[in-house]
Amino acid sequence: xxxxxxxxxxxxxxxxxxxxxxxxxxxxxxxxxxxxxxxxxxxxxxxxxxxxxxxxxxxxxxxxxxxxxxxxxxxxxxxxxxxxxxxxxxxxxxxxxxxxxxxxxxxxxxxxxxxxxxxxxxxxxxxxxxxxxxxxxxxxxxxxxxxxxxxxxxxxxxxxxxxxxxxxxxxxxxxxxxxxxxxxxxxxxxxxxxxxxxxxxxxxxxxxxxxxxxxxxxxxxxxxxxxxxxxxxxxxxxxxxxxxxxxxxxxxxxxxxxxxxxxxxxxxxxxxxxxxxxxxxxxxxxxxxxxxxxxxxxxxxxxxxxxxxxxxxxxxxxxxxxxxxxx
Ligand SMILES: Nc1ncnc2c1ncn2[C@@H]1O[C@H](COP(=O)(O)OP(=O)(O)O)[C@@H](O)[C@H]1O
Ligand SMILES: [Mg+2]
Numbered sequence: 001x002x003x004x005x006x007x008x009x010x011x012x013x014x015x016x017x018x019x020x021x022x023x024x025x026x027x028x029x030x031x032x033x034x035x036x037x038x039x040x041x042x043x044x045x046x047x048x049x050x051x052x053x054x055x056x057x058x059x060x061x062x063x064x065x066x067x068x069x070x071x072x073x074x075x076x077x078x079x080x081x082x083x084x085x086x087x088x089x090x091x092x093x094x095x096x097x098x099x100x101x102x103x104x105x106x107x108x109x110x111x112x113x114x115x116x117x118x119x120x121x122x123x124x125x126x127x128x129x130x131x132x133x134x135x136x137x138x139x140x141x142x143x144x145x146x147x148x149x150x151x152x153x154x155x156x157x158x159x160x161x162x163x164x165x166x167x168x169x170x171x172x173x174x175x176x177x178x179x180x181x182x183x184x185x186x187x188x189x190x191x192x193x194x195x196x197x198x199x200x201x202x203x204x205x206x207x208x209x210x211x212x213x214x215x216x217x218x219x220x221x222x223x224x225x226x227x228x229x230x231x232x233x234x235x236x237x238x239x240x241x242x243x244x245x246x247x248x249x250x251x252x253x254x255x256x257x258x259x260x261x262x263x264x265x266x267x268x269x270x271x272x273x274x275x276x277x278x279x280x281x282x283x284x285x286x287x288x289x290x291x292x293x294x295x296x297x298x299x300x301x302x303x304x305x306x307x308x309x310x311x312x313x314x315x316x317x318x319x320x321x322x323x324x325x326x327x
Pocket of ligand 2: 065150
């Protein structure tokens with residue numbers, strides 16, 4: 001078989017050059033948003049003393065990044081030997097986690113810090129029983145280890161774990177945060193990105209910084225000049241304007257035009273029914289229409305989204321939605 005070493009090498013280079021890693025903040029000051037959280041984490045590092053932590057919030061907003069910064073600042077050059085990163089969902093069960101923690105906790109931490117740090121990502125994927133086992137593990141090693149747990153939903157974490165941790169709720173980045181992030185990356189990469197394109201990136205990223213970095217990198221691979229169109233092209237989302245037009249037609253009672261435009265938009269961008277319903281929902285909120293009608297429309301979106309998730313035919317459901325708006 002002909003293995004193309006050149007390609008293997010290229011893939012390796014690409015992964016090294018991922019914007020997400022290249023622009024992962026290395027200092028507290030580089031982390032965007034999370035203003036309420038950072039001063040407290042900083043003070044843990046300054047005092048070389050911290051409780052167990054539970055970092056909670058959606059993906060791509062700095063949970064892993066801040067855990068790494070804490071480790072690097074606490075342990076300095078030795079951080080690698082004093083920090084263990086595990087993922088609860090791919091370590092195939094809590095037993096593997098337990099063995100790894102046991103091994104890791106056996107050796108002492110560096111002299112001036114009385115603990116090592118274990119970062120356990122995606123804790124909300126653990127069953128309740130597995131979480132009970134994790135709680136016991138945390139207790140067994142609490143003299144020598146601090147746990148930083150991370151999850152998307154703190155409600156999925158059992159109370160006995162929550163009560164043993166300081167809980168930090170991370171927020172999606174604001175439009176200003178995203179804009180600053182974009183400015184930094186485009187300056188360093190020699191890219192152009194106008195205000196409309198920035199707004200588009202913010203809209204489609206929903207404040208997820210990992211997505212921001214990935215969208216920028218995808219756009220940059222096509223052209224150094226990033227535009228609103230190239231952003232929507234890359235994420236294959238309909239432009240808000242297109243969806244707003246669909247809404248305008250349907251509310252004006254022109255069901256046929258609304259349906260045709262929606263169909264066109266979906267085909268052009270390769271959108272699924274769920275993608276579309278989310279965007280319609282967003283546009284309805286901003287739509288100029290009386291409040292009662294708006295509330296009805298939002299409720300209808302919720303119904304249709306539920307049916308789509310349950311597997312109903314997406315065109316029939318979306319048509320029904322537009323028809324109900326047209327009435
Ligand atoms: N608050 C932030 N400020 C700047 N960049 C961020 C921030 N959060 C995430 N990023 C970017 O997104 C990437 C993924 O972030 P990460 O901390 O791993 O997310 P998660 O919250 O899912 O653990 C980082 O490598 C970095 O490029
Ligand atoms: Mg993470």
